[in-house]
Amino acid sequence: MVMALILLMAIAILLAFYCNLDLRKFSECYIKPLLLNKDQLNKFVNDSEASITTETDYYHAREIRPKGVFDIPGPKPLPLLGTKWIFLLFFRKYKMSKLHEVYADLNRKYGDIVLEVMPSGLPIVHLFNRADLEKVLKYPSKYPFRPPTEIVVTYRRSRPERYASVGIVNEQGPTWQKLRSSLTSFITSPRILQNFLPALNLVCDDFIDLLKAHRDPHTFEVTNFEDIANLMGLEAVCTLMLGRRMGFLSTNTEQPEKIKQLAAAVKQLFISQRDSYYGFGMWKYFPTQTYRKFAHAEETIYDVISEMVDQALEENNANFMHHDDDVRSVFQHILDLKDLDIRDKKSAIIDFIAAGIETLANTLLFVLSSVTGNEEVIGKILQEFQDHRHTIILQDAFTNATYTKACIQESYRIRPTAFCLARILEEDMQLSGYYLKAGLYFVKT
Secondary structure (H helix, E strand, C coil): CHHHHHHHHHHHHHHHHHHCCCHHHHHHHHHHHHHCCHHHHHHHHHHHCCCCCCCCCCCCCCCCCCCCHHHCCCCCCECCCECHHHHCCCCCCCCHHHHHHHHHHHHHHHCCEEEEECCCCCEEEEECCHHHHHHHHCCCCCCCCCCCCHHHHHHHHCCCCCCCCCCCCCCCHHHHHHHHHHHHHHHCCHHHHHHHHHHHHHHHHHHHHHHHHHCCCCCCCCCCHHHHHHHHHHHHHHHHHHCCCCCCCCCCCCCCHHHHHHHHHHHHHHHHHHHHHHCCCHHHCCCCHHHHHHHHHHHHHHHHHHHHHHHHHHCCHHHCCCCCCCCHHHHHHHHHCCCCCHHHHHHHHHHHHHHHHHHHHHHHHHHHHHHCCCHHHHHHHHHHCHHHCCCCCCHHHHHHCHHHHHHHHHHHHHCCCCCCCEEECCCCEEECCEEECCCCCEEEC
16 A cells, blocks of 8 residues: 555656656756767867858758647646646646636746647647637638537437437537527527516516525625525526516525525536546546536436426416516427427527526626725716616616626626637638647637
8 A cells, every 4th residue: 555655656756747847958958968079069060160051051950840739838748648637636736626727827827829638639729819719719600610518418318318419509510500590599689688678677676685685684794695696597597588487586485495406406517517528538438426416417407497397388378477478488489499309499498597597697796796896886887877776777778888888898808607618620720820720629718
């Protein structure tokens, strides 16, 4: 046991030495002086200096070639590990729970373009330069080539009774285009969103009442703000997708156990997806703990939200909250689609609801943490909505709230809710001076 521990420590030290060793400097400082006689070398240089020109100095000439993907700076890759070693316990350079700090440090250390190498040897390029980002993301393509989330694809293909496809986020090509045009065009309609505002006002009022009920009467602090924000996200997205209030923000009743399970499952889902990508991929070969936790989270989310959908289906149309059918029609529109499998319809509604819970909550947390520390900023935001304190806030109020919108946009820039947008190049590109070929590697932004 002791020998095994000593051996592991020795391997860790050797790996750390290798990863931090500058081979070029080591060669110049220690290897060359051993191979060359310094006095003879100086004499040769002095005698030959006058006769050697740049045109005839073929000995020192080097072939000029375009810099490719493996010339991009980044952590040194190791066999079978790639650059994943930076997350290993032995090195403890970075933590997967603080990926924003990881990429910030990589940007500071290596510059606007950084290379990551997967254990399989697949190179992944990280971009930090705005011009490079726009060049990749604005590339004109009918079917943007986006790398799927592998663990989601693997799981959903193993459950054909529930999923007819791997979902709008992970599908590619014409299938992705069909799902996108069928499912999202109606939800993002300006008319639908404007008619959703009165219902959202009521959701926000209940959210504020729930915060007041949970705050400390002496310090006015809310210790479980994130949990309440997740409930608000769930209530808001269910109101939009199902056309009815679910009552998750009620101050009179305790939250059902299933809702607590749903919130925990959504959080675990994102953690498992992170671990599946930044880990060593053992889940691809046998059901590791990461895969088992992911599968359990997916099943919990599907079961709980599926029950909500079935309940909404059973209710009479008269029970829906909107007489003009604008918000209710989001739910009905998806169900009435003729060219989609019922499994795609149901899984799409479930995906929209699951994605909206933490997305909305995290955005709210980031925006509030960005503005609440400055009283002047808070005052300007309040001033823009001063006339709407006792009325419903509609589209006109948001249109005129230029300062508030600027604060939200800046919060998105500094703390994006969803970062690392991924693409696979569809044609050769030059990014930050490096020539990258199409289809060979991901470009993550």
